[in-house]
Amino acid sequence: MMEDLSSHIMDIVMNSVTAGAKHIAITIAKDPQTAIMSLSVSDDGRGMDAEMAQKVQDPFFSTKTGRKVGLGIPLLKGTAETTGGSFALTSEKGAGTSITATFDSRHPDLPPLGNIRDTFFVLIVSHPEIDFDLRYAVDGKDFLLDTAEWRRELDGVPLNHPEVIGFLSNYLDEHL
Amino acid sequence: MNLEELKKIREKAQKDVELRQKQARIRIVVGMGTSGIAAGARDVLKTFVEEVGKRNLTDVVVTQTGEKGLASQEPMVEVFEESKPAVVYGNMDPEKAKRVVVEHVVNGQPVSEFAI
Numbered sequence: 001m002m003e004d005l006s007s008h009i010m011d012i013v014m015n016s017v018t019a020g021a022k023h024i025a026i027t028i029a030k031d032p033q034t035a036i037m038s039l040s041v042s043d044d045g046r047g048m049d050a051e052m053a054q055k056v057q058d059p060f061f062s063t064k065t066g067r068k069v070g071l072g073i074p075l076l077k078g079t080a081e082t083t084g085g086s087f088a089l090t091s092e093k094g095a096g097t098s099i100t101a102t103f104d105s106r107h108p109d110l111p112p113l114g115n116i117r118d119t120f121f122v123l124i125v126s127h128p129e130i131d132f133d134l135r136y137a138v139d140g141k142d143f144l145l146d147t148a149e150w151r152r153e154l155d156g157v158p159l160n161h162p163e164v165i166g167f168l169s170n171y172l173d174e175h176l
Numbered sequence: 177m178n179l180e181e182l183k184k185i186r187e188k189a190q191k192d193v194e195l196r197q198k199q200a201r202i203r204i205v206v207g208m209g210t211s212g213i214a215a216g217a218r219d220v221l222k223t224f225v226e227e228v229g230k231r232n233l234t235d236v237v238v239t240q241t242g243e244k245g246l247a248s249q250e251p252m253v254e255v256f257e258e259s260k261p262a263v264v265y266g267n268m269d270p271e272k273a274k275r276v277v278v279e280h281v282v283n284g285q286p287v288s289e290f291a292i
Contacts, residue, residue: 011220126221126238126239155186165226167181
């Protein structure tokens, strides 16, 4: 259903947004020794109790019973587990949720990474009020972007101002 | 990271920020639930953001929301304009998004063939 990992990330992070997160950290890293790719998303949203944290991982947990979290979590879990990886979700009510998925990057069924740049771009500009702490460390590249730092510098000019959008777009093209 | 450049942007942009914060003239909301993303909503959202940025439409805000509930018509987009009924567009793609920006957002004529 999700054609690449960047779409998975988009979907997982939307859960954090829906949970009212003000700070979201996203890390995509590949260990050059083991070829293990890891993806983690941590937020300070409203979190879930243990029962709900279990339920959201179940694809058959019905939307009719008020499911607020989409199918993204079971989809990502499925992709991780069928490509020699692992999946872990920890959550605390009132404190936030962290999700970590790993994949064996040599597995033939692993979806491509896709366009991480567009996922980062779209997340930042459509939620300028959220602090995104982004890291992409794959194949010798190590990209870091903390939008809280940008916001301090911009002093009230929002991250979705046309001037900033243009700057961010160029910045991502150059560095990511 | 060039913080100097951000400072320049700040000085240039601060003038119209006050205006923008009062009330955006138009809000474009892209449905970014699981089915929307799987159907290509990210590229639609990106196109709206880029077109609005390129045209320097400081009174237009592009944002996103969770499931819209009509998976068969994703990607879906709602355009809210002051004192007018919202227009819902379905089965969107980047080319259609560009037309919505030109015809609806800039020229005030909703694109009825994409509306649902």
